[in-house]
Amino acid sequence: MSLGRSLIRVGAEERVRGRTVFGYDLERPGDLHLAAVRADQAPARILAIDPGPALALPGVLRVFTAADIPGENRLGIIASTRDHEFLAQELVRQQGQAVALVAARTLAQAQAGARAVAVAVRYQPLPGVFDPAQALREGAPLVHPERPGGNLLHERRIRRGDAEAALRDSAVVVEATYTTSPLEHCALELEGGRAEYVDGRVVVAACTQNPHYDRQDLARFLGVEPERVRVIQAETGGGFGGKLDLSLQPFLALAAWHLKRPVCMRYTREESFRATSKRHPLVMHFITGADEQGCLTGLQARILCDTGAFASYGLAVNMRAAVHASGPYLVPHLDVVSRAAYTNNPFTGAMRGFGVPQIALAHEGQMDALALALGRDPLELRLRNALRNGQATGTGQVLHSGVGLARCLERLRPIYRRWQARAASGEDFREGVGLAAMFYGIGNTGVSNPSTAQLEWGTDGRVTLFTGAAEIGQGSDTVLRQLAATRLGIPVEEIDLCRGDTDRTTNAGATSASRQTYISGNAVLAAADNLEMQLVQAARQMLGQHHLELELRGGRLAAPDGRSLAPAQVARYLTGQGRRARGAGRFDPNFSGLDPDTGQGRPYAAYAFAAQCAWVRVDTDSGLVRVKEVAAAHDVGRAINPRGVMGQICGGVAMGLGMALMEQFRFGQTDNLHRYHIPTFLDAPRITPLIVEEAEETGPYGAKGVGEPALIPTAPAVAAAVGRAVGRPLRHLPISLERVMAALTHEEAEHAN
Amino acid sequence: MDLCLTVNGQPISLPEVPGEASLLEVLRGRLGLLGTKEGCGVGECGACTVLLDGRAVNSCLTAAWQAAGRQVTTIEGLAQGGQLHPLQRAFVEAGAVQCGFCTPGMILAAWDLLQRNHHPSDQEIKQALTGNLCRCTGYHDILRAVRRAARWLREGAP
Numbered sequence: 026m027s028l029g030r031s032l033i034r035v036g037a038e039e040r041v042r043g044r045t046v047f048g049y050d051l052e053r054p055g056d057l058h059l060a061a062v063r064a065d066q067a068p069a070r071i072l073a074i075d076p077g078p079a080l081a082l083p084g085v086l087r088v089f090t091a092a093d094i095p096g097e098n099r100l101g102i103i104a105s106t107r108d109h110e111f112l113a114q115e116l117v118r119q120q121g122q123a124v125a126l127v128a129a130r131t132l133a134q135a136q137a138g139a140r141a142v143a144v145a146v147r148y149q150p151l152p153g154v155f156d157p158a159q160a161l162r163e164g165a166p167l168v169h170p171e172r173p174g175g176n177l178l179h180e181r182r183i184r185r186g187d188a189e190a191a192l193r194d195s196a197v198v199v200e201a202t203y204t205t206s207p208l209e210h211c212a213l214e215l216e217g218g219r220a221e222y223v224d225g226r227v228v229v230a231a232c233t234q235n236p237h238y239d240r241q242d243l244a245r246f247l248g249v250e251p252e253r254v255r256v257i258q259a260e261t262g263g264g265f266g267g268k269l270d271l272s273l274q275p276f277l278a279l280a281a282w283h284l285k286r287p288v289c290m291r292y293t294r295e296e297s298f299r300a301t302s303k304r305h306p307l308v309m310h311f312i313t314g315a316d317e318q319g320c321l322t323g324l325q326a327r328i329l330c331d332t333g334a335f336a337s338y339g340l341a342v343n344m345r346a347a348v349h350a351s352g353p354y355l356v357p358h359l360d361v362v363s364r365a366a367y368t369n370n371p372f373t374g375a376m377r378g379f380g381v382p383q384i385a386l387a388h389e390g391q392m393d394a395l396a397l398a399l400g401r402d403p404l405e406l407r408l409r410n411a412l413r414n415g416q417a418t419g420t421g422q423v424l425h426s427g428v429g430l431a432r433c434l435e436r437l438r439p440i441y442r443r444w445q446a447r448a449a450s451g452e453d454f455r456e457g458v459g460l461a462a463m464f465y466g467i468g469n470t471g472v473s474n475p476s477t478a479q480l481e482w483g484t485d486g487r488v489t490l491f492t493g494a495a496e497i498g499q500g501s502d503t504v505l506r507q508l509a510a511t512r513l514g515i516p517v518e519e520i521d522l523c524r525g526d527t528d529r530t531t532n533a534g535a536t537s538a539s540r541q542t543y544i545s546g547n548a549v550l551a552a553a554d555n556l557e558m559q560l561v562q563a564a565r566q567m568l569g570q571h572h573l574e575l576e577l578r579g580g581r582l583a584a585p586d587g588r589s590l591a592p593a594q595v596a597r598y599l600t601g602q603g604r605r606a607r608g609a610g611r612f613d614p615n616f617s618g619l620d621p622d623t624g625q626g627r628p629y630a631a632y633a634f635a636a637q638c639a640w641v642r643v644d645t646d647s648g649l650v651r652v653k654e655v656a657a658a659h660d661v662g663r664a665i666n667p668r669g670v671m672g673q674i675c676g677g678v679a680m681g682l683g684m685a686l687m688e689q690f691r692f693g694q695t696d697n698l699h700r701y702h703i704p705t706f707l708d709a710p711r712i713t714p715l716i717v718e719e720a721e722e723t724g725p726y727g728a729k730g731v732g733e734p735a736l737i738p739t740a741p742a743v744a745a746a747v748g749r750a751v752g753r754p755l756r757h758l759p760i761s762l763e764r765v766m767a768a769l770t771h772e773e774a775e776h777a778n
Numbered sequence: 779m780d781l782c783l784t785v786n787g788q789p790i791s792l793p794e795v796p797g798e799a800s801l802l803e804v805l806r807g808r809l810g811l812l813g814t815k816e817g818c819g820v821g822e823c824g825a826c827t828v829l830l831d832g833r834a835v836n837s838c839l840t841a842a843w844q845a846a847g848r849q850v851t852t853i854e855g856l857a858q859g860g861q862l863h864p865l866q867r868a869f870v871e872a873g874a875v876q877c878g879f880c881t882p883g884m885i886l887a888a889w890d891l892l893q894r895n896h897h898p899s900d901q902e903i904k905q906a907l908t909g910n911l912c913r914c915t916g917y918h919d920i921l922r923a924v925r926r927a928a929r930w931l932r933e934g935a936p
Contacts, residue, residue, distance in 0.1 A: 031873070033870055033871065034870075034873070034875060034876075036878070037869075037870045037875040037878070038862070038866075038870055040875050040878030040881050041853075041862065041866040041867075041869050041870055041875060041878075041881055041882075041885060042813070042853065042854070042856075042857060042862070042866065043811075043812070043813020043814070043852065043853030043854050043882045044813065044854075045878055046812065047815075047879060049815070049816070050812040210913075211911075211913050212877070212879075212913055213815075213817050213823065213825055213877065213879040213880045213911065213912065213913050213914075214815075214817070214877065214879040215816070215817065260878075261877070262815075262877045262878065262879030263876075263877040263879060263913050263914055265913070293819060294817065294818040294819060294820075497877060498876040498877025498878065498879075498914050499876070500876070668873040668919075669873070671873070671918075671919075672873050672876055672914075672915060672918075672919055674916075675915060675916035675917075675918035675919065676876065676913070676914045676915050676916045677916070678916050679913075679915075679916030679917065680913065680916075697818055697819075697820055697822065698817075698818045698820070698822035698823055698911065699818075699820055699822045703911060703913060704916075705908045705909075705911060706903075706904045706905075706907045706908040706910070706912075706917045706920075706921075707904050707905065707908045709904075709916055709917040709918070712916060712918050714918075
């Protein structure tokens, strides 16, 4: 039985030996090299691009511009908002947008060519808009002038009951504004890949979180049928949402298509910072009410997301921010409006949690404010309002199973109380303990997002799992094999994996939205069911007993009388008939779209729940915050691989700590890791991961997901702890030294971003 | 310039190495040792860590000529006779490997520490590895792995 066991991760041994070939490592001798030319000003109109000086340099073979794109130069995963011009056509909408691409024999020659082109681009500066609130005002410069909706990318309302009346009649009402900053994913592997032109097709191998989407958009970009593009997911060294959009794949495909020669490309860290999406900064104005018993009465929330120059995943972030604004609580009356606006800032998109880590700062800050106003304990107040099985979310969705928040809070309670008792203060330091909770819908919001998989029993007795699910370090290769092994009743070692090659696998959707365990896991189980059915039918034919009862048990086809048959034998029989023992499965979560006006509906089939508490020490001379300990209780439904779950939790906590205390992207200022700080070994607190298993009845063996939930409560818990230590709430991230000192010195200078 | 050095026990002579080439460029570009990673190019992330005469260095900041006549060990040279080094085994078993991109540098930095300090405290492990960034693990399981490897190196692996 492999379910619930901390099996060693697939590929770990190759990784410690340094043998794993990542997208970044794919260069081969003789490959041409590519370098992008990126705009150093925006917005601007391109008046002319002169490739002459670059083409005169040694080794430079070609300079591509938008005019060389054979297909559609508007890419993006969300079909209704595709707008990313991969090479700027006429307008440059953000700094760092690519305007040309140079192909040369060596990397140095390509880079020299790119510099020569860069100085030979003539721009006409245009007025821009860099603040999302200003972007929505009448007369603001338009980021996409051709677009009918102006700078408003998307608006989502969630309305339930009468929030205004509920707030009016509440015993206490708290009101505050919260803000967050743009963040960079900083996966350790930089973007890298390689493309070839083979028999009239372009083959692109690169790091990615979504190979089958990549293929579709690359085919549109080249103006060819998808069959003429093959995408192979290279081993991918982390993603966190940063490798969901296409990065350098369109450049690789374009150059291989035109030059008919192998090409490779890598981003430097600086280019990765400049060229890829960021986490949306949000401005969140919340008014929350409660009655005298501490029960939530109503919420009015106004949310504004800066989506930057391109839509990317902006619509998804905006939807999620609105849907999750209630927090994991029973809120009878809601009035939420969330808007995402274009600006000429670097485009923002998917990053671990899609808006929920941001919105959690607000709903948790409000819970603490209510606790203070009511004189109640923050944990007990949350417990009182925590959603329970059978209750409805803010979108009116009744959750029948899998609501494990109360259990998470109860697991934390003894730790939280112990830390509260031990938190000390001294001459030059103060300590505080904070708590935060969250819920997170698994999969995409209110849309179909199926996964597919196949399982094939070979004539040699081994089973192959075919999946399009991108492994990026989170562990899906391991978990999907564990699920297949459990269902087929064989050891996990007998399952081989074929993953992420669009010629050999089918679409599993993105590795995002914490969806692969739940959705692809269910698709793998469906494939196993289908394989069993095919094996049983074939075995009946083979034995000439058409009504024989057979089922897959312990890796064999077993009859009620105790006789059994090896599936490999049936596979050989099928092979003799020119067939294969191959089962296919598909799973799409049971959802319904949100009502366009009220936002009511069933956006997700399953939700993960979590609560974390943090213990911090604040140096009162410098404002330095050190997080001493974090305890993280996560309801994952069922831990298929407990070590993997704990690894996700600990990694999420560290990333959340970076969001809380240190990370803030500023274009041109924080474009490498010496300026943009992510948590180091010394910053990492002691972490106690706690697994709670409140089974989700539709999950594979009850499982949900944990990738993003791991991060979401951390920043609000740290903010609450710092707030407790310094005696006033911290509502703006990151909680920099300046902000802590301002709070400590009671200045009314708690500046928003 | 011609560069003579020893890499993973093998004496190597490389013609025409540009004076400005980094050790990282030579290892990856000339010798095809792709286990040494590049994550920032400015000595901040530690993914390019190798051992130079047994001490961990950022190979992106080390000029190739600085390695002339010296011993370089990369991740490919750590396992002896196909057998994983105790650090490698501990990383695998403790769940210290997620995406694995920081892993080679992290292991070599830990090797340097355990060579000098057979009984490191948690704080000493954290200090020694603070120049090696990991975005996946939160360092939690890496700490467990290094502790475990230190014990195995002292007492023998089970």
